[in-house]
Amino acid sequence: MSQAATTNASFLERAPVLLRDWLTGSLPGPARWLANALIAIVAILAVFGLLFAFLTLAERKILGRVQNRPGPNRTGWFGLLQPFADGIKMLTKEDIVPRSADPFLHFLAPVALLGFSILTFAVIPYGRYLAPVELNAAVLYFFAAGSGAELAVFMAGWASHNKYSLLAAMRALAQLISYELPLLLSFVPVALATGTLSTTGIVAAQAGWRWNLIPHWFVFTPWGAAAFAIFMVSALAESNRSPFDLPEAESELIAGHLTEYSGFKYALFFMAEYFGICALSGMAVTLFLGGWQAPLPALSFIPSYVWFAAKLLALLLGFIWIRATLPRLRIDQLTRLAWKFLVPLALVNLGTAAFWSLTLGWAGPLQLVRWALALGLVAVPALLLGRGLSAGIGPRTYRYA
Amino acid sequence: MNSVLALIALATIGTAVTALAGRNLLHSVLLFAVSWAGIAAFFLWSGAEFAAFAQALVYIGAISMAVLFAILLTRHSRDDFAPEPALAGRAFAAVLTGTAVAGVLIWAVASSPLAAAPSPVPAVTVRSLGWQLMGPPAAALLATGVLLTVALIGAVVIAAGERPSKPGDPP
Amino acid sequence: MSPLQLCLAFSSVLFAVGLAGALARSNAILVLLGIELMLNAANLNFIAFWRYGPATSPSTGVIFVLFSIAVAAAEAAVGLALIIAIYRHQRSIRLPEAARLKG
Numbered sequence: 001m002s003q004a005a006t007t008n009a010s011f012l013e014r015a016p017v018l019l020r021d022w023l024t025g026s027l028p029g030p031a032r033w034l035a036n037a038l039i040a041i042v043a044i045l046a047v048f049g050l051l052f053a054f055l056t057l058a059e060r061k062i063l064g065r066v067q068n069r070p071g072p073n074r075t076g077w078f079g080l081l082q083p084f085a086d087g088i089k090m091l092t093k094e095d096i097v098p099r100s101a102d103p104f105l106h107f108l109a110p111v112a113l114l115g116f117s118i119l120t121f122a123v124i125p126y127g128r129y130l131a132p133v134e135l136n137a138a139v140l141y142f143f144a145a146g147s148g149a150e151l152a153v154f155m156a157g158w159a160s161h162n163k164y165s166l167l168a169a170m171r172a173l174a175q176l177i178s179y180e181l182p183l184l185l186s187f188v189p190v191a192l193a194t195g196t197l198s199t200t201g202i203v204a205a206q207a208g209w210r211w212n213l214i215p216h217w218f219v220f221t222p223w224g225a226a227a228f229a230i231f232m233v234s235a236l237a238e239s240n241r242s243p244f245d246l247p248e249a250e251s252e253l254i255a256g257h258l259t260e261y262s263g264f265k266y267a268l269f270f271m272a273e274y275f276g277i278c279a280l281s282g283m284a285v286t287l288f289l290g291g292w293q294a295p296l297p298a299l300s301f302i303p304s305y306v307w308f309a310a311k312l313l314a315l316l317l318g319f320i321w322i323r324a325t326l327p328r329l330r331i332d333q334l335t336r337l338a339w340k341f342l343v344p345l346a347l348v349n350l351g352t353a354a355f356w357s358l359t360l361g362w363a364g365p366l367q368l369v370r371w372a373l374a375l376g377l378v379a380v381p382a383l384l385l386g387r388g389l390s391a392g393i394g395p396r397t398y399r400y401a
Numbered sequence: 402m403n404s405v406l407a408l409i410a411l412a413t414i415g416t417a418v419t420a421l422a423g424r425n426l427l428h429s430v431l432l433f434a435v436s437w438a439g440i441a442a443f444f445l446w447s448g449a450e451f452a453a454f455a456q457a458l459v460y461i462g463a464i465s466m467a468v469l470f471a472i473l474l475t476r477h478s479r480d481d482f483a484p485e486p487a488l489a490g491r492a493f494a495a496v497l498t499g500t501a502v503a504g505v506l507i508w509a510v511a512s513s514p515l516a517a518a519p520s521p522v523p524a525v526t527v528r529s530l531g532w533q534l535m536g537p538p539a540a541a542l543l544a545t546g547v548l549l550t551v552a553l554i555g556a557v558v559i560a561a562g563e564r565p566s567k568p569g570d571p572p
Numbered sequence: 573m574s575p576l577q578l579c580l581a582f583s584s585v586l587f588a589v590g591l592a593g594a595l596a597r598s599n600a601i602l603v604l605l606g607i608e609l610m611l612n613a614a615n616l617n618f619i620a621f622w623r624y625g626p627a628t629s630p631s632t633g634v635i636f637v638l639f640s641i642a643v644a645a646a647e648a649a650v651g652l653a654l655i656i657a658i659y660r661h662q663r664s665i666r667l668p669e670a671a672r673l674k675g
Contacts, residue, residue: 147462
């Protein structure tokens, strides 16, 4: 978290940093740095832990309402104590480890997965002065930490000594590797536009408003909208989230690579999945939605971390909505979507972003030409690829058993 | 500073030795992943952030996956990971060779007049790295891109193999 | 020993470990991993000289390492594909058996 004591931002804005400085101000140099880091870690874990708990509840309630039923509403008011009841249940369940399983790896897999998911939280700027670690290559760190999770998925599948778990783990790995590529490629135009990999730099590059009305967020540019869409689809797949949740689908290989896990380790896997969703949504907010910045100048009095939270919650609710609506994809449909649709689109998007930044000087009516060309470069390949890849609508045939 | 370096060196070399001497192939690969993480930690300690994260992303995130897939595709049965018992004579000769090479290198390092004065960390940002990559090494960059594409296509072709000519043939 | 010499000693030991492993094992995948370890040791050397060596241009060492990592990844991919092809031919990945390929 950066120094903020001498700026003239509003008190609410500086409140978290002032609180932290008050807590650690009396410590000497290196101990103070360590205490600051510990406070940041505890704050992130507390906030995202609670968010995870209430996100599970929100998901079940929203899924329920979409499916015309109330969702959990018995434990506490409107089911608000449900996450804690689930936590107690998970903690008190018997921890079953198969006899022929590899005990060390079986234990290590959920821990490693959760560890890598939490590592990715370190570089997301949660507010104007609330970036836990400021790295020069922050986004690369984010993707490197996220890719370590794949190793943990394999460990889980293999250590269970169950051929169905192994098969499911290999499918999950294939999905994770396939969608790593569009995820990274959709970020590259952002690096092109801002010239930096630092998350605070990317948020700062999206500052300001055009005509005091439309923010300079990248999602409001043609290439940014396409990149945002590709990033969100890839984030859905990277976190094993519906409609890409084949690895953990109950109707498929029981629970996939999680079959042999019970009790708290199962809860850890789900915590890791939700943390992954939160981290990827946080990164999407940072890269495309302007981070902690307000959408209108008149609303800038609201503190930056409130705006970040609002955007994050909007994306998370979008994830839940998609889960409620779309059916699951098969593994071959998944991988075909990644390799044949998203990767070429992301590459074309890179060209569009290059065109956009090269034509920055066009003014007046040429702006309309620029927008038209950019929108065409984004929409036409998407339509053509989509048409070309879909199986089309054929005559309906009826087959009787 | 030196204690951090000693810790990183111990972790990296220790896991590498355990991995190469081990019986269980999958444990070896996972220990190698820890060793590569140790090397990434060394890069971070030296101040080369970009190289550290690139090392983590490529080695732990990609090469380990490829090795794991290759292991699982090249075994007979469920537990056929234990490699063959090491031939004692060959292992001894290899360790002897390794020790000799290490001895020669360390003697060369210790006896050469390298600068002993500590120098400040070279300031390199990702932006300056990018600008410099577009300069003289640009041709090498393009060649590396071509190399990676060719390697990808070649690996797919080699690993996929031909279709069996008769139904009884192994795939 | 100066920090530079310590780093170089570290990378020398790692290189020797990789060499010994590549020579001792007859499982093709472990040999490949030993070779990868040697490449990593060379990368350590590059970064050690970049950090402590006489100052040349500020980012040459890092650029070398990036290229080296890319080449190592390509080589690992092709090597693993070759191992899969050899397995298809002789149903095991022991290197002494692959010596039959020389006819």
